[in-house]
Amino acid sequence: xxxxxxxxxxxxxxxxxxxxxxxxxxxxxxxxxxxxxxxxxxxxxxxxxxxxxxxxxxxxxxxxxxxxxxxxxxxxxxxxxxxxxxxxxxxxxxxxxxxxxxxxxxxxxxxxxxxxxxxxxxxxxxxxxxxxxxxxxxxxxxxxxxxxxxxxxxxxxxxxxxxxxxxxxxxxxxxxxxxxxxxxxxxxxxxxxxxxxxxxxxxxxxxxxxxxxxxxxxxxxxxxxxxxxxxxxxxxxxxxxxxxxxxxxxxxxxxxxxxxxxxxxxxxxxxxxxxxxxxxxxxxxxxxxxxxxxxxxxxxxxxxxxxxxxxxxxxxxxxxxxxxxxxxxxxxxxxxxxxxxxxxxxxxxxxxxxxxxxxxxxxxxxxxxxxxxxxxxxxxxxxxxxxxxxxxxxxxxxxxxxxxxxxxxxxxxxxxxxxxxxxxxxxxxxxxxxxxxxxxxxxxxxxxxxxxxxxxxxxxxxxxxxxxxxxxxxxxxxxxxxxxxxxxxxxxxxxxxxxxxxxxxxxxxxxxxxxxxxxxxxxxxxxxxxxxxxxxxxxxxxxxxxxxxxxxxxxxxxxxxxxxxxxxxxxxxxxxxxxxxxxxxxxxxxxxxxxxxxxxxxxxxxxxxxxxxxxxxxxxxxxxxxxxxxxxxxxxxxxxxxxxxxxxxxxxxxxxxxxxxxxxxxxxxxxxxxxxxxxxxxxxxxxxxxxxxxxxxxxxxxxxxxxxxxxxxxxxxxxxxxxxxxxxxxxxxxxxxxxxxxxxxxxxxxxxxxxxxxxxxxxxxxxxxxxxxxxxxxxxxxxxxxxxxxxxxxxxxxxxxxxxxxxxxxxxxxxxxxxxxxxxxxxxxxxxxxxxxxxxxxxxxxxxxxxxxxxxxxxxxxxxxxxxxxxxxxxxxxxxxxxxxxxxxxxxxxxxxxxxxxxxxxxxxxxxxxxxxxxxxxxxxxxxxxxxxxxxxxxxxxxxxxxxxxxxxxxxxxxxxxxxxxxxxxxxxxx
Numbered sequence: 001x002x003x004x005x006x007x008x009x010x011x012x013x014x015x016x017x018x019x020x021x022x023x024x025x026x027x028x029x030x031x032x033x034x035x036x037x038x039x040x041x042x043x044x045x046x047x048x049x050x051x052x053x054x055x056x057x058x059x060x061x062x063x064x065x066x067x068x069x070x071x072x073x074x075x076x077x078x079x080x081x082x083x084x085x086x087x088x089x090x091x092x093x094x095x096x097x098x099x100x101x102x103x104x105x106x107x108x109x110x111x112x113x114x115x116x117x118x119x120x121x122x123x124x125x126x127x128x129x130x131x132x133x134x135x136x137x138x139x140x141x142x143x144x145x146x147x148x149x150x151x152x153x154x155x156x157x158x159x160x161x162x163x164x165x166x167x168x169x170x171x172x173x174x175x176x177x178x179x180x181x182x183x184x185x186x187x188x189x190x191x192x193x194x195x196x197x198x199x200x201x202x203x204x205x206x207x208x209x210x211x212x213x214x215x216x217x218x219x220x221x222x223x224x225x226x227x228x229x230x231x232x233x234x235x236x237x238x239x240x241x242x243x244x245x246x247x248x249x250x251x252x253x254x255x256x257x258x259x260x261x262x263x264x265x266x267x268x269x270x271x272x273x274x275x276x277x278x279x280x281x282x283x284x285x286x287x288x289x290x291x292x293x294x295x296x297x298x299x300x301x302x303x304x305x306x307x308x309x310x311x312x313x314x315x316x317x318x319x320x321x322x323x324x325x326x327x328x329x330x331x332x333x334x335x336x337x338x339x340x341x342x343x344x345x346x347x348x349x350x351x352x353x354x355x356x357x358x359x360x361x362x363x364x365x366x367x368x369x370x371x372x373x374x375x376x377x378x379x380x381x382x383x384x385x386x387x388x389x390x391x392x393x394x395x396x397x398x399x400x401x402x403x404x405x406x407x408x409x410x411x412x413x414x415x416x417x418x419x420x421x422x423x424x425x426x427x428x429x430x431x432x433x434x435x436x437x438x439x440x441x442x443x444x445x446x447x448x449x450x451x452x453x454x455x456x457x458x459x460x461x462x463x464x465x466x467x468x469x470x471x472x473x474x475x476x477x478x479x480x481x482x483x484x485x486x487x488x489x490x491x492x493x494x495x496x497x498x499x500x501x502x503x504x505x506x507x508x509x510x511x512x513x514x515x516x517x518x519x520x521x522x523x524x525x526x527x528x529x530x531x532x533x534x535x536x537x538x539x540x541x542x543x544x545x546x547x548x549x550x551x552x553x554x555x556x557x558x559x560x561x562x563x564x565x566x567x568x569x570x571x572x573x574x575x576x577x578x579x580x581x582x583x584x585x586x587x588x589x590x591x592x593x594x595x596x597x598x599x600x601x602x603x604x605x606x607x608x609x610x611x612x613x614x615x616x617x618x619x620x621x622x623x624x625x626x627x628x629x630x631x632x633x634x635x636x637x638x639x640x641x642x643x644x645x646x647x648x649x650x651x652x653x654x655x656x657x658x659x660x661x662x663x664x665x666x667x668x669x670x671x672x673x674x675x676x677x678x679x680x681x682x683x684x685x686x687x688x689x690x691x692x693x694x695x696x697x698x699x700x701x702x703x704x705x706x707x708x709x710x711x712x713x714x715x716x717x718x719x720x721x722x723x724x725x726x727x728x729x730x731x732x733x734x735x736x737x738x739x740x741x742x743x744x745x746x747x748x749x750x751x752x753x754x755x756x757x758x759x760x761x762x763x764x765x766x767x768x769x770x771x772x773x774x775x776x777x778x779x780x781x782x783x784x785x786x787x788x789x790x791x792x793x794x795x796x797x798x799x800x801x802x803x804x805x806x807x808x809x810x811x812x813x814x815x816x817x818x819x820x821x822x823x824x825x826x827x828x829x830x831x832x833x834x835x836x837x838x839x840x841x842x843x844x845x846x847x848x849x850x851x852x853x854x855x856x857x858x859x860x861x862x863x864x865x866x867x868x869x870x871x872x873x874x875x876x877x878x879x880x881x882x883x884x885x886x887x888x889x890x891x892x893x894x895x896x897x898x899x900x901x902x903x904x905x906x907x908x909x910x911x912x913x914x915x916x917x918x919x920x921x922x923x924x925x926x927x928x929x930x931x932x933x934x935x936x937x938x939x940x941x942x943x944x945x946x947x948x949x950x951x952x953x954x955x956x957x958x959x960x961x962x963x964x965x966x967x968x969x970x971x972x973x974x975x
Contacts, residue, residue: 028285030292036299038155044196048204049295055141056287063134063332064219067126068280071226074122075233075272081114082237082265089244090258093251104245105361111241112354115234116347123343132332139329142205146197149204153196157305175306195308202314203298209324211290215283216331222279223335224342224442229275231346233268238353240265334445341439341447345549348436348452352547355456358428360540366421367536373413374529378483381405382522385490386515393511404490407483411476412951418472422465429456440553450556456547462833464543466640471539475532482525489517617944619897624945626893627960629874636880644829645870657825657866662694662815669810670702673785677809680777680786682756684795685814687916687962688867691789692754694814698787699750706785708750715952716919717758721772724759738772742780749784756790757916760798762926770798774807793975794914816864823855825866826873836884854889861890868963875960898961898968904937905946909957909965910974912947917956 033049036042085107092103164173240261247253304310382405432453440448493514545551634642669681681698685691699708711731714723725738734741745751753759753773760770777786792813799805817825830837839846839854846854862868872890879886901909911926912918918926923934938955941947946965947955957965969975 028289030288031296033292034296034299037303038157040153040155041299041302044153045295045299048298049292051145052204052291052295053288055138055145056291057284059134059138059141060284060287061134062137063131064283065280066130067223068276070122070125071223072273072276074118074230075269075276077118078115078230078233078237079266079269081111081118082269083262085111085114085241086244086258086262086265089241089248089253090255093248093253097249100248104248108241108245108357109354111237112350112357115350119343119347119350123340123347126336126339126343128332128336131335135328135332139325142208146200146205149197149200151195151197152193153302154191154193155302156191171306171309175309194302195311196302198315199298199301199307199311202311203294203301206315206321206324207294209321209328211294212328213324215286215290216328216335219283220331220335220338222283223339224439226272226276226279227339227342227346228442229272231349233272234346234350235353236268237265238357242357338439338445341437342442344436344438348433348438348450348552349549351432351452352549352552355428355432356544356547359425359543362421362424362428363536363540366417367533369417370414370532371529373410373417374479374525377410377413378405378407378479378525379522379529382486382518382525385486386518386522389493389511389515389518393508393515404487405483407476407480410479414472414476416951418469425460425465426457429453429460432456438549438553441550448553448556450549450552452552455552455556459543459546461643462638462640463546464539466638466643468536468539469639471532471535475528478528479525482521482528486518486521489514489521616897616901617940620901620944620946623893623895623897623964624958624961626891627872627875627964628945628958629871629877629960633877633880634874637874637877637885638833641833641835642874644833645826645874657817657821657828662812665810665812666694666698666702669812670698672809678781679807679809680781680788682795682805682808682811683787683789683814684792684811685789686791686865686966687957688865688871688959689814689816690866691814694812695752695754695787695789699752699785703748703750703785706748706750707746708752710752710754712754713758715950716917716922716954717755717761717915719759719761719763719766719769721769724769724772738776742776742784745784747783751784751786753786753788755916756788757794757798757914760794761915761922762797762911763928767798767802770804771802774802774804777807791913791916797914817859817866817869818864819852819855819859822858822862822864822866822869823851826855826858826869829870830873830885838884838886840878840886840888857889857891861892862963865963867959871960893964895964895968898965899971902937904931904933905941906969906974907931908934908937908941909946910969912955912957913962913966913969913975917950917954919952919954923955 033046036045088103088107088110092100092107095103244253244258244261247257301307301310381403385403385405430453434451434453435449436452437447437449440446493510496510546555673679673681683691683694696710699706709731711727713727718724728738728741729735732741732745734744736744756770756773759773760766773788780786788808795805795811805811837846839850858869858872861872873887876888876890877885878888907927908923911923915922915926920935920938923938924931927934938947942949942955945958946961947957949955966975
C-alpha cells in the first residue's frame with residue numbers, strides 16, 4: 001500500500017468469492033460409523049452419511065467461505081496500513097522539532113483515516129447474499145432429498161429382540177408381547193415395516209434446523225468476537241504509535257525499538273489471521289462431527305422395537321419446526337444487520353480515538369502555554385526579585401531595580417488561551433457524525449442510536465470546558481493572592497529601608513524577613529500551579545473515559561433531555577383523559593390570545609418601523625443596575641449555564657429555533673443564486689439579533705458540501721485594503737493576491753464576512769477596504785458564495801453614500817422573534833442544563849398560562865431580539881438553588897436619564913453603535929483629532945457603565961443597556 005492509500009480511492013480489501021470450488025479443509029478425524037444390527041439400516045445409513053458429508057461441504061463453501069476469506073483479509077490489510085505508518089515514523093527521526101511534530105500529526109491522521117476506510121470497506125463487502133443463497137440451497141436440498149427416501153423399510157427382527165424388560169413401559173410391553181406371539185407362529189422371526197421417510201423427516205430435515213440454529217448462533221458470536229478483536233488491535237496499534245511518537249519527539253527512538261514494535265504489530269495481525277483460519281476449520285469440522293453423531297442417533301432410533309411410535313412423537317410439534325426453519329432462513333439478513341452495527345462500533349471507536357488524540361494534543365499545548373505564561377510572568381520575576389533582595393541584603397543591590405509583580409497579564413493570557421482552546425475543541429467536534437446507530441453490546445443484537453456530535457459537545461461543554469474554566473478561575477484567584485502578598489512585602493521592605501538610617505543594623509533583617517515571606521508565597525504559587533496541573537489531568541482523564549462507545553451507549557439513553565417534559569409519568573383514566581382534554585382546549589385558547597397580543601405588537605412595530613425609514617452618572621448607574629445580572633448570581637451559576645445564555649456556547653445547532661419566514665426567504669435567495677442571479681447575500685440586524693447564527697445556518701444548510709470560510713475582522717476593525725487581504729489569506733490559507741485567492745477556491749466555496757461594518761470607518765479614507773470587498777463580490781460571486789452581515793445603522797449610512805446594497809441579490813433583516821419563539825429559545829437552553837426553574841413568589845409549578853405571561857413580558861422587554869432576551873433571562877434570576885434557578889418577570893427600566901445624556905457622550909455612543917467597537921486611535925480618526933476632551937469623556941462613560949473596554953483596548957457599548965440606548969436614539973431620529 002502506498003502512503004496515500006487511505007486518502008485516495010484505492011480499495012484495501014478485495015471482494016470475497018464463495019462457491020463449490022473453495023473447499024474447506026477438515027482437520028477432524030470422524031468417529032467410525034457404527035453398523036446397525038439390521039443390514040438394511042446399515043446400508044441406508046452408509047449412503048446417507050457419504051451424501052450428507054458432501055452436501056455439508058458444498059453448503060459451507062457456498063454460505064460461509066466468502067465471509068472467512070474477507071475476515072482473513074481485514075487484519076492483513078490493517079497490517080499493510082500499519083506497516084506504512086510505521087515506516088513513516090522512521091522517516092521523521094532526523095527532522096527538526098517543529099517539522100517532526102507536524103509530520104507525526106499527519107501520520108496519526110493518516111492512520112485513523114485508513115483504519116476508518118478499512119472498516120467502511122469491510123462493512124460494504126459484508127454481502128449476505130452468498131450466505132443467504134447457501135442456506136436456502138441447503139434447506140432446499142434437505143427437502144428434496146427427503147422426498148427421495150423410501151417411504152418404508154422392511155426389517156427382520158429376531159425373537160430375542162422382543163424380550164420384555166422390567167423398565168419397559170406398558171405400551172412397549174404389550175407391543176413386545178404381540179411380536180412374541182407372531183414370532184412363535186412364524187418360526188422365531190418377525191418382519192416389520194419402519195416408517196423410514198417419517199423418521200428421515202426429523203433426522204434429515206426438521207432436526208437439522210434445531211442444530212443449525214445453535215451452530216449459526218455460535219457463528220454469530222464468534223464473528224462478532226472477531227470484530228471485537230480487530231477493534232482491540234486498532235486500539236493496541238494506537239497506543240503503540242503513541243509510544244513510538246514519544247520516543248521520536250525525545251530523539252530516543254532506536255532502530256531496535258522500531259523493529260521490535262514492527263514485529264509485535266505484525267505478530268498480533270498474524271494471530272488474527274490464524275484465528276480466522278482456525279474458526280473456519282472449527283465450524284466446518286463441527287458440521288461434519290455433528291452429522292456423524294446424528295447418523296448414530298438415527299441408527300439407535302431405527303433399531304428400537306417401537307421406532308414408528310417414537311417417530312410420531314418427534315414429528316408431533318410441526319409448528320416448532322416451521323419456526324426453526326424460518327429462523328434459519330432469516331439468519332443471513334439478521335446477521336448482516338448485526339455485523340453492520342458491530343462494524344459501526346469499530347468505526348465510531350476509531351473516530352473517537354482520533355478525537356481524543358486531537359484533544360490530547362491541543363490540551364497538552366494549552367498546558368504548555370499556561371506553564372510558560374506562569375513561569376515567565378510570575379515565577380522567573382520572583383526568582384529575579386529574590387536574587388536582587390539577596391544581593392541588597394549583602395550590600396550589593398539597588399532598590400531601584402526592584403519591580404512589583406503583575407498578575408493581571410497572566411489572567412488575561414490564560415483567558416485568551418482558554419477561549420482559543422475552547423474554540424478549537426468545539427470546532428473539532430463539528431466534523432463528527434450527527435448520529436450513529438451501533439450495536440449496544442456484543443452480547444446482544446440490540447441497536448442504539450447515539451447522537452454523537454451533540455453528546456461529544458455536551459461532554460466538552462459541561463464536563464470539561466466548564467470545570468476547566470473554574471479551575472483556571474480558582475488558580476488565578478490564588479495566584480492573585482500570592483502576588484498581592486509578595487508585592488505587599490516588597491512595598492513594606494522598600495518603605496522600611498527608605499525610612500531607616502544608613503547605619504541601621506535592622507535593615508538586613510527586614511530584607512531577610514521579606515525574602516522568607518516571598519519564598520513562602522513562591523512555594524504556595526508553585527503548589528497552586530501543581531494542583532492546577534493535577535486538576536487538568538483529572539479532567540482530561542474523565543473526559544476520555546466518556547469518549548468510548550460503551551460510555552456513549554450508556555449515556556445516550558438518558559440524553560433526551562430536551563424532550564424531557566414530553567414524557568408522561570402517569571396513566572390516567574378515560575374520565576381523566578376527557579377532563580384533561582377539555583381543560584387543554586380552554587388553556588390553548590387563552591394561550592392563543594396571550595401570544596397573539598405579542599404577535600400583534602410585533603407586527604405593529606414592524607409596520608411602524610417600516611413607515612419611519614443625583615448626577616447623570618448616578619442615574620445611569622441606577623438604570624444599568626436594573627438591567628445587569630447580579631454578580632453574586634452570576635458567580636453562583638455553573639459556567640456552562642452562562643455559556644448557554646452568553647452566545648459563547650458552541651452547540652447552537654441543537655438550539656436552533658426555526659423561523660419559517662426567515663427560512664423561506666433564505667431558501668428563495670439561495671435558489672435565485674443557484675439559478676444564475678449572482679451577487680452576495682447580506683444579513684442585517686442589531687447587536688445580538690442572530691446575524692452570525694443565520695449566516696452559519698445558510699452556509700451549513702444550503703452549502704453543506706462546499707468549502708466554507710468564516711472571515712472575522714481585527715478587534716479594532718480596519719479600513720485598509722491590505723489588512724483585509726491579509727485576513728483573507730489567513731482565513732483561506734492561500735498566500736496570494738485577491739485574484740489568486742479567488743481563482744484557487746473551488747466552485748461554490750462559501751465566504752462569510754462577519755461584522756462588515758468593521759471594514760469601514762467614518763473618515764475620508766474609511767471606504768477603501770469596504771469598496772475592495774464590494775468589488776470582490778461583484779467580480780467573483782458567479783463562482784463564490786459571499787454572505788455578509790452588519791448592523792442596520794451602518795448599512796443605511798453607507799448605502800446612502802455609495803448604494804452598496806445593489807451588489808447583493810438579497811438584503812435580509814433579522815426579524816424579531818415572537819413571544820412563543822422566545823419561549824422555545826430560552827427554555828430549550830435552560831432545560832439542556834438539567835436545572836429546573838421556578839417563578840419568584842409562586843409556590844406551585846409553572847403553568848402554561850404563567851409561561852405565556854412571562855414570555856409575553858420578555859417580548860415587550862426585548863422587542864423580539866433573541867440576544868437581548870437571553871441577557872434579560874440572566875438579569876432576572878433572583879436566586880440560585882441546588883437544582884434550580886428562581887426567576888422573575890422582566891420589567892423595563894425608566895430610561896429617562898438616557899434622554900438627557902451630555903452631548904459629548906451621545907456623539908461617542910453614536911459612533912460606537914455605528915462601528916460596533918473602536919480603539920482610542922480609531923475614535924480620534926473619526927473625530928478628525930478635533931475632540932480635545934475625548935479621553936476624559938471616555939473615562940466618564942466607562943465610569944458610568946455605559947461602555948466598556950476589552951482586552952484588546954477597544955471600547956464598546958454595554959450589552960445590557962445598548963438596546964435601551966438605541967431606542968432613545970431612534971426616537972431622536974439619530975439612527
